[in-house]
Amino acid sequence: MTSVKVCCMQYVIAEGRLLGGRIGGHAVGAGRKCAAMTAAPASVTIDLLIKSDGGGILLSIRRQATTAMFALTASSLLIAGCGTAKPAAQAAQKPVTIGTSLSLSGDFSGDGKSIEAGYKLWVDQVNKHGGLLGRKVKLVVLNDDSSTQQSLTNYSTLIGTDHVDLVFGPFSSPLTIPAEQIAKRYGYLLPDPAGGAPSVFAENYDGYAYAKPASVPHNLLGLGNLLMSLPASERPKTVAYATSNDPFTEPQLPPLRKELEAAGMRTLYYQVFPDETPDLQPEALAIAQTHADAVVLGTTSVPQVQAFVQAFAQQHYNPKVIVATSGPDQGSAFSSALGVANTEGFLVPIAWTPTANSYQNKQFIQAYIAKYGGTAASIPADAPDAYCVGQLVQELVTKTHSLKNADLIKALHANTFQTVEGPMSFQMDGAPAGTHMFLVQWQNGSTKIVWPKDSQQASLEYPKPAWH
């Protein structure tokens, strides 16, 4: 399928035939003549976008064309499009198409596949209950190979070429920013499961929604409260921090550091490392030599956590408390990488737990296990994150009785939404209005909520046992 865009005019062509398009923001159905075509500008830009299915190739050709060329091209397109109109009834029955770009390969593929599982599960559930406004939902997933450029390309294709009805967000902030820019350009709502970095909100797009109960800088604050709840004589006295320069992890540490230092816990080490660093031995060695009581790791993946743990174990360094921003939330992927014994005592902030008494959580877990197998404890955190995105859109559509992105965006900021991760509402820049996050600890091979107190399932295991 090829998209031809002529200034504000855009056509979708398949096998050389015009299927439809937009001129000046108005849809042009196949076979319809449009007066705008006669108002040809003196010079126009023609973009040819050859569709890419993820790891493929995007061929973009941009040329300035003369009025004559424009007229010729436009006329050809209209002529080619004649006779391809679909009956209105058929159009009404067509499914609601939701497009998304996910990291099904590359560095974020573990998370990307879990997000895909959550999205697909929601599609199954919503279709089982009649779809959106009586229309079935169809999910179109393109692979971005964990590449920001491919994310940009994919959302351009989904919105600009394929004209999907709605879009869902990708995994992680670096890939969300280009997606947000495209959504903003076309006025699409972008509900997102994993783009919580401040840089995402800096785009100030009111159509963006980070579908989490709290924004990223709040993630670790529960740890500060938890440690302060310990008797003063038992609290950690010293802390070491190391974080990846990833926009999701890096903003989480400074608020916690500020809080812990205010409570008298000295910082012995604070370093930022490049996310792509393959060898974390020097950083781990430096932390080990501080003998800090507590370690805070701003990690983005299981391998990063594993690299630190392996080095700590080699150096016989056993902190009393260890928390990581990401990795321990990956369920069985985490425990199989570290070995169950070494997961004991690990803390991680999460928005969802299988035991939370939140909206439709039980149904979600049952449906997930029925579709993918495993147990509630093995559900990766990304899956409910993605499911929330679907729930949010479903509630928006139900409330507005509309599939128009402008209507959904308007309603986004006027309501609170119930999800498996609890109630959510959003500020104008897309940041969650709430601050609620769980802090869970690995105990005996599964995670237990240790903070906040009102949701606590187990006491904090403190100090954590030595590595095996």
Added chain:
Amino acid sequence: MSLVLGSVVLGILSGGIYALMAVGLTLSFGVLEVVNIAQGMFVIAAAYLSYALQRYWHIDPLLGLVITIPVMFLLGLVVEWSFIRRLKQDRVMLSILVSWAVALILEGVVGLIFADDFRSIHSWYVTATVPVFGLYVPDIYLIGFALAVVLMGLVYLLVYRSRFGAALRAMVQNREAAALLGIDVQRISTLTFAIATGLTAAGGMLFGAIQAFNADSNLDLISRLLIIVILGGMGSMGGALVASVGLLVAVNIIAVTWTPNWSTFFFFGITILVLVFRPQGFFGAPAARKV
């Protein structure tokens, strides 16, 4: 032991392991004028082999080298026969493209078999350590360094102390003249490429033991191996060892005394400087194609 001294020790040991992974690359270029971009993927494929032997047949990764080295050697024979020997002209440039294609094919195959999940090789010597003046030196790094010294020593003996090596060196000096003297140039080329690939079995096992990996890991790895070989001088085995150890020590010192951000910058920054001011690498033009 001080933090800096500890970093130096770990830098030397991990430098040896990286040199072992890079030696096949420098051997291929030195003898065959082939820039083997698939070297990183060969290392990852070998890591998967060691992982599979341990996971499914409970064969210790070190003992498994008895199996993985011949398997990788055979893979080298197949790749050389299928792709490399077909390159008759402009071998340096064409080999980059061809070996890149080989890497992509291998990456796809490995991805199909093992999916994208990160794997790691576990054994008692991965976490076991030897205390040295307050620093715990991981056994896996000591084993890796020893393995690197032994295997690179064997390659050295093969190249400089055997009839095969004499023929190989004659071929490096003048391929046509060597053929006229009765040396089977094609056979030497094939065996050299297979040996270079076989060596990745050890490098892969070590790589998989010191860090988690998946098929995509080859991209970062090949960039590091190329930097090591470029700094050492393309084709210089000793240069690869010196460059690898020097780089890893410098990177570790910068990481612990300054910031990890600058250590990565240094790794790539020094490469740019060398390419601008001494493109033949530290070991210079005369050594550029010596093995």
